[in-house]
Amino acid sequence: MVSRREFMQAAPLGALSLAGLGLAWPAAHAAAKTPRSVQDIPVEKMVSLAGDNVPRKPAQYPAQLAEILKETSDVGDSYLAEGAVGRLEAQFAKLLGKEDAAFMPTGTMANQIAIRLLSGDRSRVLLQKESHVYRDEADAVAVMNAINPVPVDGGASDGLYDAVAAAFAQSAEKPYPVEIGAVSVESPVRRLDGAAVSQETVSKLGALARSKGAGMHLDGARLLLMYGNKDFDLQRYCAPFDSVYVSLYKYLGAPFGAVLAGDKAFVAKARLARHVFGGTIYHGWIAAAIASKTLVGFDQRFTRVHAEAERLLGLLGAMPGIAVQRVPNGSNIAFLELDERMATGLRERLLEQDIVVGSVHEGRLQLTFNETILRKPVAAIAAAFSP
Structure with missing residues (x-):
C-alpha cells in the first residue's frame, strides 16, 4: 500500500497533464545541462508507464474538439x-x-x-x-x-x-x-x-x-x-x-x-x-x-493494453536483474524489483527510447499501464530496459 505522497513520487507525471509531465518547468531547470528529458519527447510518441492517462498538452484540446465538431x-x-x-x-x-x-x-x-x-x-x-x-x-x-x-x-x-x-x-x-x-x-x-x-x-x-x-x-x-x-x-x-x-x-x-x-x-x-x-x-x-x-472502443483498446502489459511483464521477468511483482486482482499496476546494475541509469536509458517511468525507490519501480503502451512493440520496450 502506498501513501498519496509516495504515489505521486512513484508517478511524477501525475495524471500526465502538462504540468505533471514537466513541460512547464521553470526556465532555470530547462537551461540545465542534462541528458534527454521528458520535454524532449514528442507527446504523441511517448510511451508512459507512469500514469493512467494518455499524456497531452493543453494545446491539443482545441484540435481535438475541432475534430469532434466536424462530426x-x-x-x-x-x-x-x-x-x-x-x-x-x-x-x-x-x-x-x-x-x-x-x-x-x-x-x-x-x-x-x-x-x-x-x-x-x-x-x-x-x-x-x-x-x-x-x-x-x-x-x-x-x-x-x-x-x-x-x-x-x-x-x-x-x-x-x-x-x-x-x-x-x-x-x-x-x-x-x-x-x-x-x-x-x-x-x-x-x-x-x-x-x-x-x-x-x-x-x-x-x-x-x-x-x-x-x-x-x-x-x-x-x-x-x-x-x-x-x-x-x-x-x-x-x-x-x-x-x-x-x-x-x-x-x-x-x-x-x-x-x-x-x-x-x-x-x-x-x-x-x-x-x-x-x-x-x-x-x-x-x-x-x-x-x-x-x-467509443475503449473496452477493446484497454483489453489490448492488458494483453500487451502481460507480454511486457513476461519479457521483463525473464531478464537478469528484474523480478516482476503483480498486484493480486490488480487492474493496471505492477512492480519491478531491480538489482543495482539494472536500476542504475534506467530512467535515462528509457528516455532515449521515448519511454517514461517513475522513480526507482529502494530498488523498486512501479509500472502503470495505459494506452500509450500500444505505441511501440513490447519487445522494443523490454529491450530498452537492458543496460
Whole structure:
C-alpha cells in the first residue's frame, strides 16, 4: 500500500497533464545541462508507464474538439442539459446497465451526493479505510452530509465482506443501535495499487446491504481500467450497486468531470442535489464531448493494453536483474524489483527510447499501464530496459 505522497513520487507525471509531465518547468531547470528529458519527447510518441492517462498538452484540446465538431455541431449544453452532456449520460447509463446517469463536475461531488441520497435519514456509512471517500475528501461525509463514516478493514480482499458484516452487527447492538444507510466500495483502490474487489465479494456485499435496508455505492473512478481482467463483465460488476461513479479525466481524456449512474428516481434527485451544492455549471460539453469520443472502443483498446502489459511483464521477468511483482486482482499496476546494475541509469536509458517511468525507490519501480503502451512493440520496450 502506498501513501498519496509516495504515489505521486512513484508517478511524477501525475495524471500526465502538462504540468505533471514537466513541460512547464521553470526556465532555470530547462537551461540545465542534462541528458534527454521528458520535454524532449514528442507527446504523441511517448510511451508512459507512469500514469493512467494518455499524456497531452493543453494545446491539443482545441484540435481535438475541432475534430469532434466536424462530426457533429450539436454539442452545446445549457446547465448540463442536452448536447454532448446528454449523449454522454445516455452512453454511460447503457454501458453500466443503469437507467440513467448524470454529469458531475468532480468525482468528490459524485461520491458525496450518492452517499447522501442512499443514506437518507440513517447516520452511518461503511467504507474501506483506504478509500478515497475516507482518506481524500476532507471529511466531506461528515461536514457536508452530517453522516458518520465508519472505516472498515479488508481493503480489496475477500475479507472486506466479513469486515462489513461485522460493522453491521456492531451498529445493531443494543441498547443504542445505530442504523447504517449505505456501503461505499472503491474499486479499483488507488491506495492499494489498483487492486479491485472481486465480483464474488461485491455480489455478497450487495445482498448483505439489501438485507439490512442499506444502499450500495461504487466509487468506480478507475472502473474501466478493469477491462481485460479475466472474467470481468462491466454490467454484471455494477449490478449489485444502487449508484456508480466513473471519472472522465483519469483515462478518458477529458479535462474534468465525472458521471454518476443509477435508476431514474435516484439520478433525478442527484441532479437536484448537484444544483444545491453548486455543481450545475453552465457548460460541460467540452469535457463530455472528449470523454464520449474516447469511450467509443475503449473496452477493446484497454483489453489490448492488458494483453500487451502481460507480454511486457513476461519479457521483463525473464531478464537478469528484474523480478516482476503483480498486484493480486490488480487492474493496471505492477512492480519491478531491480538489482543495482539494472536500476542504475534506467530512467535515462528509457528516455532515449521515448519511454517514461517513475522513480526507482529502494530498488523498486512501479509500472502503470495505459494506452500509450500500444505505441511501440513490447519487445522494443523490454529491450530498452537492458543496460
